[in-house]
Amino acid sequence: MRTLLLQSLFPLLLITSFHSINVESSLSQDDLPYANCGEDINCGGIRLSYPFRGVNRANYCGPPGFDAECLENVPMISISSINYRILKTNYSAPSVTVARQDYWGTICPQTYVNTNINFSLFDYTSGLTNLTFYYGCASINIPGLNSSSQPCDTNNDHVTYVVGSLPFDPVANGTCKNGVSIPVFTTAALALEANRTTIKEVVDGGFELGLQINNTQCTNCVESGGKCGLNTKNGGFSCFCLDQTYATVCNATAPGAEETKNRNY
Ligand SMILES: *[C@@H]1O[C@H](CO)[C@@H](O)[C@H](O)[C@H]1NC(C)=O
Ligand SMILES: *[C@@H]1O[C@H](CO)[C@@H](O)[C@H](O)[C@H]1NC(C)=O
Ligand SMILES: *[C@@H]1O[C@H](CO)[C@@H](O)[C@H](O)[C@H]1NC(C)=O
Ligand SMILES: *[C@@H]1O[C@H](CO)[C@@H](O)[C@H](O)[C@H]1NC(C)=O
Ligand SMILES: *[C@@H]1O[C@H](CO)[C@@H](O)[C@H](O)[C@H]1NC(C)=O
Ligand SMILES: *[C@@H]1O[C@H](CO)[C@@H](O)[C@H](O)[C@H]1NC(C)=O
Ligand SMILES: *[C@@H]1O[C@H](CO)[C@@H](O)[C@H](O)[C@H]1NC(C)=O
Ligand SMILES: CC(=O)N[C@H]1CO[C@H](CO)[C@@H](O)[C@@H]1O
Numbered sequence: 001m002r003t004l005l006l007q008s009l010f011p012l013l014l015i016t017s018f019h020s021i022n023v024e025s026s027l028s029q030d031d032l033p034y035a036n037c038g039e040d041i042n043c044g045g046i047r048l049s050y051p052f053r054g055v056n057r058a059n060y061c062g063p064p065g066f067d068a069e070c071l072e073n074v075p076m077i078s079i080s081s082i083n084y085r086i087l088k089t090n091y092s093a094p095s096v097t098v099a100r101q102d103y104w105g106t107i108c109p110q111t112y113v114n115t116n117i118n119f120s121l122f123d124y125t126s127g128l129t130n131l132t133f134y135y136g137c138a139s140i141n142i143p144g145l146n147s148s149s150q151p152c153d154t155n156n157d158h159v160t161y162v163v164g165s166l167p168f169d170p171v172a173n174g175t176c177k178n179g180v181s182i183p184v185f186t187t188a189a190l191a192l193e194a195n196r197t198t199i200k201e202v203v204d205g206g207f208e209l210g211l212q213i214n215n216t217q218c219t220n221c222v223e224s225g226g227k228c229g230l231n232t233k234n235g236g237f238s239c240f241c242l243d244q245t246y247a248t249v250c251n252a253t254a255p256g257a258e259e260t261k262n263r264n265y
Pocket of ligand 3: 124128129130181183
């Protein structure tokens with residue numbers, strides 16, 4: 001095991017020294033991104049690969065904005081300053097199911113922030129419905145709003161919710177102090193309306209976001225034996241191959257490429 005490790009470390013050391021003496025172009029130089037981006041982030045049993053980066057994946061393994069963290073075995077991502085737990089990934093969609101960390105196990109967060117995703121990186125998938133929470137409402141008997149309300153210990157505001165949204169905005173006319181919309185799966189919202197589940201389960205079930213990446217591009221690269229990543233010079237796509245970095249796919253006939261398909265990372 002130890003010799004194997006040393007053997008696999010040796011090329012890395014070699015590359016490092018190449019870098020330090022600033023060799024302009026070297027065949028083995030790009031072996032580093034190939035190896036690094038070939039590794040997944042494995043956090044709490046959830047594996048994150050392209051476009052995600054962070055933890056053990058270098059910044060060149062994905063575009064900015066897909067920065068993952070692993071906190072106490074929970075994969076996390078921040079979108080427009082809100083922290084989300086990553087519950088599930090589907091790379092063939094490609095999509096990710098996330099749940100708001102501030103609403104995890106509670107409907108009484110410290111601060112009231114509306115869900116706001118970055119549409120240049122994500123989009124809402126179909127099959128979602130908004131759940132809107134209202135806090136500190138003067139009158140609970142707003143038509144359409146569920147009268148079942150519970151106090152939030154943290155700020156002593158009562159919380160009430162509505163599936164979908166109201167035909168009017170009770171925050172705008174001062175009836176409620178705050179409103180927060182959170183997308184949930186429509187199937188979960190329907191189960192909630194039928195009393196078959198709880199509000200906490202529905203919110204903790206999260207919602208699915210599509211990833212705004214070109215999946216064909218990455219699939220083509222992977223099928224050619226490469227690892228998907230970022231072109232740090234122009235912000236575009238890079239396909240990291242054993243011999244060097246390509247813009248789209250590995251070149252099977254280039255020298256040094258023969259090993260690409262046989263080597264396993
Ligand atoms: C959305 O993401 C892009 C790419 O990371 C970034 O340039 C932009 O500032 C983000 N927009 C907002 C509103 O956060
Ligand atoms: C992943 O997404 C694809 C394409 O949208 C879909 O057909 C498939 O059922 C999804 N897989 C899972 C496990 O949800
Ligand atoms: C939820 O409400 C927000 C605005 O608060 C809206 O942008 C979004 O499209 C809504 N989502 C759904 C699934 O209706
Ligand atoms: C706000 O609008 C709702 C619905 O139109 C109404 O029932 C309520 O009385 C209004 N509250 C105030 C303070 O104007
Ligand atoms: C749902 O449960 C609540 C409390 O247990 C009850 O008051 C309400 O009538 C139920 N609603 C339906 C549609 O069963
Ligand atoms: C995605 O990538 C493929 C392969 O590189 C390309 O043919 C296609 O035009 C791209 N699609 C978009 C929407 O950019
Ligand atoms: C692939 O590599 C071979 C050998 O170096 C070269 O002749 C050929 O032009 C390359 N093809 C592409 C598409 O880069
Ligand atoms: C507006 C709204 O969400 N109303 C729901 C209140 O709760 C009952 C049952 O708990 C549902 O049947 C309503 O749809």
